[in-house]
Amino acid sequence: MATCRFSSCMLSMIVLILSIHENPLHADDMLTANQPLSGDQKLISQDGKFAMGFFQPAAGGSSGKWYIGIWYNKIPVQTVVWVANRDTPIYDLASSNLTISADGNLVLLVKHLKIPVWSTNITNNTATNSTVAVLLDTGNLVIRQDSNTSNAIWQSFDHLTDTWLPGSKLSRNKVTGVTKHLISWKEPSDPAPGIFSLQMDPSGANQYTLLWNNSIEYWTSGNWTGDSFTGVPEMSPASAYPNSAYTFQFIDNDQEVSFMYNVTDDALLTRNVIDVSGQTQAWVWVDAAQAWVLYFSQPKSTCDVYGICGAYSKCSSNAVLSCTCLKGFSESPRNGNPGNQTAGCRRNVPLRCGHGDSAKVKNQDRFYMVSGVHLPDKAQGTDAANVHDCESACLNNCSCTAYHFNGTCLLWYNDMINLRHDIDGLMDNIFIRLAASELPDSRREKHWSIIGIIIVGLTVVSIGVAILYFLHVRRRIGHIYSGDGSMINFRYNDLQFITRNFTERLGAGSFGSVFKGIIPDTATVAVKRLEGLRQGEKEFRAEVSTIGKIHHKNLIRLLGFCCGGSKRLLVYEYMPNGSLDQHLFGKSNLTLSWSTRYQIAIGIAKGLAYLHEECRDCIIHCDIKPQNILLDESFVPKVADFGLSKLIGHDFSRVLTSMRGTLGYLAPEWLSGQAITSKADVFSYGMMLFEIISGKRNMERRASTSSSVEFFPLLVAEEIPKGGEVHRLFNNELAGEASPEELDRVCKVACWCIQNHPDCRPSMREIIQILEGLKPVETPPVPRYLKLLADGQE
Numbered sequence: 001m002a003t004c005r006f007s008s009c010m011l012s013m014i015v016l017i018l019s020i021h022e023n024p025l026h027a028d029d030m031l032t033a034n035q036p037l038s039g040d041q042k043l044i045s046q047d048g049k050f051a052m053g054f055f056q057p058a059a060g061g062s063s064g065k066w067y068i069g070i071w072y073n074k075i076p077v078q079t080v081v082w083v084a085n086r087d088t089p090i091y092d093l094a095s096s097n098l099t100i101s102a103d104g105n106l107v108l109l110v111k112h113l114k115i116p117v118w119s120t121n122i123t124n125n126t127a128t129n130s131t132v133a134v135l136l137d138t139g140n141l142v143i144r145q146d147s148n149t150s151n152a153i154w155q156s157f158d159h160l161t162d163t164w165l166p167g168s169k170l171s172r173n174k175v176t177g178v179t180k181h182l183i184s185w186k187e188p189s190d191p192a193p194g195i196f197s198l199q200m201d202p203s204g205a206n207q208y209t210l211l212w213n214n215s216i217e218y219w220t221s222g223n224w225t226g227d228s229f230t231g232v233p234e235m236s237p238a239s240a241y242p243n244s245a246y247t248f249q250f251i252d253n254d255q256e257v258s259f260m261y262n263v264t265d266d267a268l269l270t271r272n273v274i275d276v277s278g279q280t281q282a283w284v285w286v287d288a289a290q291a292w293v294l295y296f297s298q299p300k301s302t303c304d305v306y307g308i309c310g311a312y313s314k315c316s317s318n319a320v321l322s323c324t325c326l327k328g329f330s331e332s333p334r335n336g337n338p339g340n341q342t343a344g345c346r347r348n349v350p351l352r353c354g355h356g357d358s359a360k361v362k363n364q365d366r367f368y369m370v371s372g373v374h375l376p377d378k379a380q381g382t383d384a385a386n387v388h389d390c391e392s393a394c395l396n397n398c399s400c401t402a403y404h405f406n407g408t409c410l411l412w413y414n415d416m417i418n419l420r421h422d423i424d425g426l427m428d429n430i431f432i433r434l435a436a437s438e439l440p441d442s443r444r445e446k447h448w449s450i451i452g453i454i455i456v457g458l459t460v461v462s463i464g465v466a467i468l469y470f471l472h473v474r475r476r477i478g479h480i481y482s483g484d485g486s487m488i489n490f491r492y493n494d495l496q497f498i499t500r501n502f503t504e505r506l507g508a509g510s511f512g513s514v515f516k517g518i519i520p521d522t523a524t525v526a527v528k529r530l531e532g533l534r535q536g537e538k539e540f541r542a543e544v545s546t547i548g549k550i551h552h553k554n555l556i557r558l559l560g561f562c563c564g565g566s567k568r569l570l571v572y573e574y575m576p577n578g579s580l581d582q583h584l585f586g587k588s589n590l591t592l593s594w595s596t597r598y599q600i601a602i603g604i605a606k607g608l609a610y611l612h613e614e615c616r617d618c619i620i621h622c623d624i625k626p627q628n629i630l631l632d633e634s635f636v637p638k639v640a641d642f643g644l645s646k647l648i649g650h651d652f653s654r655v656l657t658s659m660r661g662t663l664g665y666l667a668p669e670w671l672s673g674q675a676i677t678s679k680a681d682v683f684s685y686g687m688m689l690f691e692i693i694s695g696k697r698n699m700e701r702r703a704s705t706s707s708s709v710e711f712f713p714l715l716v717a718e719e720i721p722k723g724g725e726v727h728r729l730f731n732n733e734l735a736g737e738a739s740p741e742e743l744d745r746v747c748k749v750a751c752w753c754i755q756n757h758p759d760c761r762p763s764m765r766e767i768i769q770i771l772e773g774l775k776p777v778e779t780p781p782v783p784r785y786l787k788l789l790a791d792g793q794e
């Protein structure tokens with residue numbers, strides 16, 4: 001580290017930038033009237049980044065449908081950013097071409113058809129004989145006169161499809177009412193306009209919104225504050241790369257309200273889309289992974305997308321969205337599209353109400369309770385003194401399908417949409433109306449005594465079985481701590497039992513959910529249920545046994561696993577104090593003292609140093625963040641989830657995709673395509689170190705003004721070279737007991753860790769020595785992307 005000076009960092013950065021700009025491609029980027037485009041011909045933008053031509057959606061199989069589109073030309077994954085003939089595909093490629101027509105329009109022609117399949121519909125083009133179409137480096141297709149490059153007669157950026165590229169604008173013209181907006185694809189194989197759109201708020205607020213069927217708003221960005229939208233703090237320019245490379249332009253005047261973003265770094269491939277799932281998503285191309293990585297999406301839970309599960313269906317989304325029909329309902333016909341969950345569910349037996357002599361038959365409907373749900377919107381309140389009145393109120397109206405009573409009576413009419421399984425633990429109940437024949441008759445109590453006896457009998461038997469099983473499990477797995485250290489191969493049934501069928505969820509990590517399990521009389525454990533793993537049993541066992549051999553005071557211990565069929569579970573020691581983020585940012589009032597935090601920082605470094613240097617194979621953790629640091633009963637930190645990147649088969653794109661929303665800890669080389677080394681962990685550690693010492697998230701809204709966001713690492717990095725009054729940046733309550741010397745050391749180390757170039761960052765071993773005061777530390781330069789940002793703000 002001592003040899004790595006600021007100048008050498010700058011130099012490597014310049015070399016990097018130059019290498020991006022060498023060798024520009026000179027391809028044909030222009031379409032003219034006498035050179036139509038057909039077959040596999042394509043236009044390629046000057047810098048080679050984008051291509052335009054005929055394509056078939058990769059997800060489409062052999063649908064035989066062809067579209068004109070624009071896509072990224074230099075990456076191996078088909079990524080279409082614009083489609084011309086969204087809902088008018090062509091079926092015979094050989095007899096079609098794209099050309100400039102005599103009236104100066106860009107048209108898609110098919111042999112024997114008199115009118116174009118698709119046209120730009122320009123009506124005021126006066127220079128028809130010199131019209132050309134040009135694909136620009138921005139991905140914008142422009143129609144203009146050959147000689148006049150500044151005057152676009154038509155451009156694809158004015159007719160966006162589902163993708164919002166840097167430099168393209170969302171807008172609403174206040175005079176004409178014309179909007180430029182995004183509309184999702186219908187499905188991954190069909191670019192036709194879907195049901196979701198993203199546009200500037202139709203009601204006039206300074207925000208953008210997600211709409212269902214152009215009418216129902218299910219997410220809004222929050223108002224523009226001058227540098228970001230209130231609901232999208234990630235967008236703030238003061239956050240980490242790649243956001244720091246973004247610029248934004250929000251315009252609100254008499255003519256229009258519009259919003260545009262751009263990137264200052266040409267090499268960064270990034271795009272925003274409105275996905276078929278109804279989420280707005282921001283993706284960045286990661287060369288190292290050769291994959292797109294999602295780093296922002298809203299609404300966070302796909303269950304919050306309006307109507308995503310259709311009617312009478314309960315939505316839950318853990319790793320994947322799942323829709324389940326309510327009792328008494330079954331899936332509506334999917335019209336040959338089994339993946340279309342928005343079709344929802346329908347009644348097995350129609351309600352009696354409304355079919356016959358109403359007063360008599362309305363009472364032949366009954367209700368049953370669905371618990372643990374987040375109530376759907378669009379309820380109507382009604383006066384009702386108690387739950388019976390509420391039920392009657394619903395029975396009295398044939399369109400009423402459900403009620404809820406908690407002091408006030410809420411009724412739902414017609415199709416019930418957006419019933420969600422509650423993950424926040426608010427646990428509401430809702431009563432669903434069914435035809436009486438669908439439910440056992442609870443009103444007649446004739447058989448009560450017999451039923452009672454059966455229930456008591458069953459209860460006794462099941463308690464007996466449980467006790468026996470309890471003893472059995474204890475015998476089978478009781479030797480966990482018997483000291484031989486070998487890992488246990490659990491049976492799935494055992495894990496179901498000790499976790500009470502996975503009821504107490506401790507958290508949801510990168511690779512799946514974690515549940516608390518109690519091994520009778522022996523230990524409490526944490527059971528991680530891995531999701532979406534496609535690895536074979538043999539490889540899984542091999543990796544697990546490698547991880548199981550890793551023992552270190554600051555690494556969480558793997559006690560056992562379960563592997564059968566498609567099920568993959570890991571059993572870890574249980575950490576009573578939870579994860580570090582709960583203590584740093586949680587509501588818990590247990591503020592960690594300075595010395596505890598300092599010891600935690602050192603402990604984590606020791607755990608990582610062991611992973612990096614002392615294991616047989618060097619293990620790069622890849623996902624260091626406070627959620628992955630657990631604390632034992634005396635607040636000794638234990639690094640969790642290490643080795644999981646290996647478990648998923650070195651598939652970096654999976655590692656990255658699982659990091660949704662934690663891009664703030666991600667080293668720049670993940671995005672630039674340089675090799676990933678243990679220094680990537682050092683970067684993440686550095687970002688986390690700032691949070692450990694400040695006790696708050698790196699990016700946080702200033703308390704005083706809601707409009708500005710401060711980026712703590714930048715404040716520190718800039719303060720250090722000025723002579724270091726760093727302690728002034730800290731909350732006194734937290735840092736008060738810190739010695740100025742410790743504070744100075746830890747701030748400098750953190751800044752070294754987040755240097756742009758991996759070679760400039762210290763190793764974990766060096767970090768330990770510095771934090772323990774055994775090695776001096778020099779003044780670090782302001783890290784590159786922080787510096788870019790600082791310059792931009794002058």
Ligand SMILES: *[C@@H]1O[C@H](CO)[C@@H](O)[C@H](O)[C@H]1NC(C)=O
Pocket residue numbers: 036095096097099109110111112
């Ligand atoms: C383009 O297609 C149209 C309609 O099929 C046809 O009339 C025209 O000759 C084609 N142009 C070329 C150059 O193939």
Ligand SMILES: *[C@@H]1O[C@H](CO)[C@@H](O)[C@H](O)[C@H]1NC(C)=O
Pocket residue numbers: 118119120121
């Ligand atoms: C062009 O006009 C035709 C006829 O009015 C219409 O069907 C088509 O959707 C329009 N195309 C575009 C791209 O607006």
Ligand SMILES: *[C@@H]1O[C@H](CO)[C@@H](O)[C@H](O)[C@H]1NC(C)=O
Pocket residue numbers: 129130
């Ligand atoms: C276009 O047409 C106009 C008149 O119709 C003519 O004066 C002009 O020279 C033509 N330009 C080209 C490039 O053919």
Ligand SMILES: *[C@@H]1O[C@H](CO)[C@@H](O)[C@H](O)[C@H]1NC(C)=O
Pocket residue numbers: 147148150151
């Ligand atoms: C290009 O078009 C613009 C707008 O129509 C016009 O103001 C400008 O003079 C034109 N430039 C040339 C070189 O024809």
Ligand SMILES: *[C@@H]1O[C@H](CO)[C@@H](O)[C@H](O)[C@H]1NC(C)=O
Pocket residue numbers: 124125126152153
């Ligand atoms: C044609 O009309 C559009 C808007 O209707 C306008 O933006 C464009 O500048 C006009 N083009 C010419 C050549 O007048």
Ligand SMILES: *[C@@H]1O[C@H](CO)[C@@H](O)[C@H](O)[C@H]1NC(C)=O
Pocket residue numbers: 167262263264265266
């Ligand atoms: C976006 O940024 C690029 C690179 O900085 C710049 O060349 C381009 O003009 C910008 N685009 C817009 C619309 O501001």
Ligand SMILES: *[C@@H]1O[C@H](CO)[C@@H](O)[C@H](O)[C@H]1NC(C)=O
Pocket residue numbers: 204205206222223
């Ligand atoms: C956003 O601005 C509009 C008016 O411009 C205002 O009515 C609305 O309350 C604001 N929303 C929030 C969340 O501040």
Ligand SMILES: *[C@@H]1O[C@H](CO)[C@@H](O)[C@H](O)[C@H]1NC(C)=O
Pocket residue numbers: 213
């Ligand atoms: C969407 O809205 C249109 C009217 O704006 C309506 O005709 C159509 O039925 C709606 N679609 C659905 C799926 O409700």
Ligand SMILES: *[C@@H]1O[C@H](CO)[C@@H](O)[C@H](O)[C@H]1NC(C)=O
Pocket residue numbers: 186187337340342343
């Ligand atoms: C899904 O089903 C709904 C209702 O049947 C229908 O309106 C919609 O078009 C279907 N979507 C797709 C992508 O097939």
Ligand SMILES: *[C@@H]1O[C@H](CO)[C@@H](O)[C@H](O)[C@H]1NC(C)=O
Pocket residue numbers: 380396397398399400413
């Ligand atoms: C049932 O409730 C709906 C919604 O409040 C109302 O429009 C309708 O008139 C009611 N029907 C009867 C028969 O009361």
Ligand SMILES: *[C@@H]1O[C@H](CO)[C@@H](O)[C@H](O)[C@H]1NC(C)=O
Pocket residue numbers: 406407408
């Ligand atoms: C009943 O539910 C409503 C809506 O969810 C809520 O606002 C209200 O506080 C609840 N009342 C009680 C007594 O829990």
